[in-house]
Amino acid sequence: MSQPQMRRPVECGVPDNQKYLHPVLAKNYGNWKYHDRPRPGVLHHVSHSGDQVWSVRAGTQRQMDVYTIRKLCDIADKFAESRVRFTIRSNIEFIVSDEKKVAPLVAELEKNGFPVGGTGNSVTMIAHTQGWLHCDIPGTDASGVVKSLMDELIHEFKHEEMPNRVHLSTSCCEINCGGQADLAIIVQHTKPPKINHDLVANVCERPAVVARCPVAAIRPAMVNGKPSLEVDEAKCVCCGACYPPCPPMQINDPEYSKLAIWVGGKNSNARGKPTFMKMVASGLPNNPPRWTEAAEVVKKILYTYKEDARPWERMADWIDRIGWPRFFEKTGLPFTKYLVDDWRGSRANLNASAHIRF
Amino acid sequence: MAKKPHHTPNLDQLESGPWPSFVTGLKRLAKDKDQAVDLLGQLETSYQTKKGYWKGGTVGVFGYGGGVIPRFTELKDEKGEPIYKDAAEFHTLRVMPPPGMHYDTDTLRKFCDIWEKHGSGLIAFHGQSGDIMFQGATTENVQKAFDEINEMGFDLGGAGPAVRTSMSCVGAARCEQSCYNEAKVHRAVLNTFTDDIHRPSLPYKFKFKFSGCPNDCMNSIQRADMAVIGTWRDNMRTDDELGKKWFAKHGMNELVNDVVARCPTKAIQIKDIKNVRKDAHISSVKLNDTQALEVDNKDCVRCMHCVNVMTGALAPGKDKGATILVGGKSHLKIGGLMGTVILPFIKLDTDEDIEKLVDFAQRTIDFFAENALEHERTGEMIERIGLANFLDAMEVDVDPNMVTSPRMNPYVRTDGWDEEVAKINAKKKQAA
Numbered sequence: 080m081s082q083p084q085m086r087r088p089v090e091c092g093v094p095d096n097q098k099y100l101h102p103v104l105a106k107n108y109g110n111w112k113y114h115d116r117p118r119p120g121v122l123h124h125v126s127h128s129g130d131q132v133w134s135v136r137a138g139t140q141r142q143m144d145v146y147t148i149r150k151l152c153d154i155a156d157k158f159a160e161s162r163v164r165f166t167i168r169s170n171i172e173f174i175v176s177d178e179k180k181v182a183p184l185v186a187e188l189e190k191n192g193f194p195v196g197g198t199g200n201s202v203t204m205i206a207h208t209q210g211w212l213h214c215d216i217p218g219t220d221a222s223g224v225v226k227s228l229m230d231e232l233i234h235e236f237k238h239e240e241m242p243n244r245v246h247l248s249t250s251c252c253e254i255n256c257g258g259q260a261d262l263a264i265i266v267q268h269t270k271p272p273k274i275n276h277d278l279v280a281n282v283c284e285r286p287a288v289v290a291r292c293p294v295a296a297i298r299p300a301m302v303n304g305k306p307s308l309e310v311d312e313a314k315c316v317c318c319g320a321c322y323p324p325c326p327p328m329q330i331n332d333p334e335y336s337k338l339a340i341w342v343g344g345k346n347s348n349a350r351g352k353p354t355f356m357k358m359v360a361s362g363l364p365n366n367p368p369r370w371t372e373a374a375e376v377v378k379k380i381l382y383t384y385k386e387d388a389r390p391w392e393r394m395a396d397w398i399d400r401i402g403w404p405r406f407f408e409k410t411g412l413p414f415t416k417y418l419v420d421d422w423r424g425s426r427a428n429l430n431a432s433a434h435i436r437f
Numbered sequence: 438m439a440k441k442p443h444h445t446p447n448l449d450q451l452e453s454g455p456w457p458s459f460v461t462g463l464k465r466l467a468k469d470k471d472q473a474v475d476l477l478g479q480l481e482t483s484y485q486t487k488k489g490y491w492k493g494g495t496v497g498v499f500g501y502g503g504g505v506i507p508r509f510t511e512l513k514d515e516k517g518e519p520i521y522k523d524a525a526e527f528h529t530l531r532v533m534p535p536p537g538m539h540y541d542t543d544t545l546r547k548f549c550d551i552w553e554k555h556g557s558g559l560i561a562f563h564g565q566s567g568d569i570m571f572q573g574a575t576t577e578n579v580q581k582a583f584d585e586i587n588e589m590g591f592d593l594g595g596a597g598p599a600v601r602t603s604m605s606c607v608g609a610a611r612c613e614q615s616c617y618n619e620a621k622v623h624r625a626v627l628n629t630f631t632d633d634i635h636r637p638s639l640p641y642k643f644k645f646k647f648s649g650c651p652n653d654c655m656n657s658i659q660r661a662d663m664a665v666i667g668t669w670r671d672n673m674r675t676d677d678e679l680g681k682k683w684f685a686k687h688g689m690n691e692l693v694n695d696v697v698a699r700c701p702t703k704a705i706q707i708k709d710i711k712n713v714r715k716d717a718h719i720s721s722v723k724l725n726d727t728q729a730l731e732v733d734n735k736d737c738v739r740c741m742h743c744v745n746v747m748t749g750a751l752a753p754g755k756d757k758g759a760t761i762l763v764g765g766k767s768h769l770k771i772g773g774l775m776g777t778v779i780l781p782f783i784k785l786d787t788d789e790d791i792e793k794l795v796d797f798a799q800r801t802i803d804f805f806a807e808n809a810l811e812h813e814r815t816g817e818m819i820e821r822i823g824l825a826n827f828l829d830a831m832e833v834d835v836d837p838n839m840v841t842s843p844r845m846n847p848y849v850r851t852d853g854w855d856e857e858v859a860k861i862n863a864k865k866k867q868a869a
Contacts, residue, residue: 225456
């Protein structure tokens with residue numbers, strides 16, 4: 080019997096976006112003059128040609144069922160010339176060239192459960208990862224954490240009341256796929272991996288696993304007569320880097336995989352240079368389905384920032400001004416020895432001056 | 438009609454509240470699909486045990502080595518049979534989006550129809566690298582779904598040690614800060630590397646990201662091995678009418694506190710109009726009939742802050758292009774690294790300009806492929822070999838824009854100094 084003929088892929092790469100652009104965007108491509116925000120969730124762009132568009136931004140759950148997507152398509156067909164775009168944070172945008180359509184479009188989105196907001200100095204949708212739903216190494220869920228937090232922060236999504244924009248991210252392991260953010264929730268393992276020595280030899284490429292460890296804590300060993308790996312637990316920093324290439328080195332633990340909170344990441348070059356975020360809290364329980372303990376800390380930090388920061392200060396700018404001692408004082412978070420950096424280059428994070436705020 | 442739903446007390450709690458619920462969406466799918474019923478069953482188990490139950494494997498499409506993320510359940514009974522058998526295979530197809538993530542509804546509806554037929558009906562817009570993630574196909578259906586998606590003109594993205602799917606901002610399509618044609622450059626670069634996207638054979642992943650201005654909405658500095666960030670080198674443009682309109686609305690306090698005082702290089706001053714400097718590198722915008730904002734473009738670092746606050750009144754210049762930074766990555770293995778400046782400015786106006794960037798990208802990837810250790814990102818490789826060696830290989834001249842400051846220690850052998858100075862002088866002479 081002959082093999083069935085397989086279809087060869089058409090290696091077409093990244094598709095052209097021109098045919099997907101709203102007609103007014105296509106016409107004014109590269110010719111925009113300025114924008115303003117008539118209300119939260121709505122951007123108004125004016126072209127040098129005089130043309131104008133209003134973009135209405137709404138939140139989605141990112142992991143969308145086909146019924147939700149079709150509903151969004153119905154709304155786009157009705158209001159937005161059958162075009163939509165998504166932002167990097169999984170918000171959807173509908174573009175209209177007639178200002179009169181804005182209010183009915185906002186109403187239609189809200190009626191169908193899509194909150195309108197996420198523009199300007201709001202808390203926009205959380206960049207999230209896959210978690211238990213689809214990842215092979217997750218310490219927690221992503222969609223559920225995001226859903227829970229956005230429920231709590233819905234007012235801040237729908238209003239522009241923050242000092243500047245706030246980007247949040249979540250990550251289900253220390254690889255941090257969710258990325259840098261003003262405030263991030265990231266799994267922090269607190270115990271070395273538990274090794275199933277019966278499986279290591281068959282499942283793991285041992286030299287590759289040894290090479291993966293950032294602190295050289297893993298070495299080959301014979302355990303119970305089988306070739307395996309062992310971890311120097313005094314050296315281990317519990318990062319979990321060995322787990323993806325060697326699943327028998329289980330790092331996730333229902334009790335000891337905790338959540339940490341990081342603040343002050345900023346990708347924009349605006350004002351100061353881009354910054355990496357810093358860890359400010361850890362040891363929070365990984366507590367589905369609503370992760371209330373982590374949410375409390377997130378809210379405490381966000382509302383302290385909201386209260387205390389000046390206009391246009393991002394989280395990092397605010398902390399730069401008030402200093403870390405006052406950040407911990409105002410948020411009530413404990414500053415423990417674990418927050419003093421001891422990784423390579425860490426001396427740059429120590430205060431080499433007499434600059435002390437009293 | 439699908440089979441009876443499992444008891445999901447934890448997930449049920451994620452149906453209440455104002456934010457759109459992925460659980461409600463999954464339950465809607467579970468009315469018709471056994472696969473969604475069992476997906477909910479496995480996910481509820483994770484919520485109860487706080488453990489993940491997926492493992493990878495090898496699933497792909499004919500002709501490609503990557504782009505599919507295989508997922509097989511590890512949640513099995515004593516006999517080794519999957520407890521949730523209809524979700525035992527739940528693979529994801531990563532599909533590259535159009536630049537700026539624009540779609541028409543016809544395309545989205547076709548995606549839905551294909552994924553309803555061959556997959557679970559769950560699609561994520563978008564993954565962290567920008568892919569449209571079609572989540573939940575059986576091994577058998579991966580090829581069928583891909584064939585139909587590919588027929589629509591869409592292609593698989595990267596996975597594993599490959600050039601990865603890229604993202605670009607809304608850019609020229611709708612943003613006044615756009616400094617190059619992001620969509621065109623995005624496609625020109627990525628579509629040069631389709632082989633490296635589809636057939637993973639690099640030391641590790643390599644990511645490009647394209648942001649139209651230094652606001653860097655694509656987060657490229659922190660995440661991309663090669664970040665293409667729009668900028669300009671001539672004077673900021675200004676619009677007196679919009680300047681006066683802004684000032685009338687916001688007033689002197691906001692101007693001083695939010696604009697002048699927040700300039701990182703103190704390039705902005707408030708002046709009486711008659712005292713505004715006339716030098717060629719000065720931009721100014723009127724605030725009223727007597728006062729103006731004066732920007733010294735030689736001091737300006739193009740941070741975007743004042744342009745963001747006074748959009749339209751202040752705007753990027755006309756001599757636009759991009760800064761190229763190399764080596765950004767997240768924590769593993771040596772800690773997070775920002776991309777650093779390798780090409781302070783390149784033009785991206787013409788096909789020829791873009792070809793130069795493509796060539797630079799090609800040479801960077803060739804060097805990375807040859808010289809990086811296994812599982813080492815570009816930034817780690819550069820840290821290991823030193824920036825000067827990387828520049829030599831790329832045939833890029835060293836430039837003070839590449840550093841925060843010159844060296845702070847004497848531990849370097851400098852007996853080639855005179856030779857280097859002679860080279861620099863010879864180049865200067867040639868350029869003159």
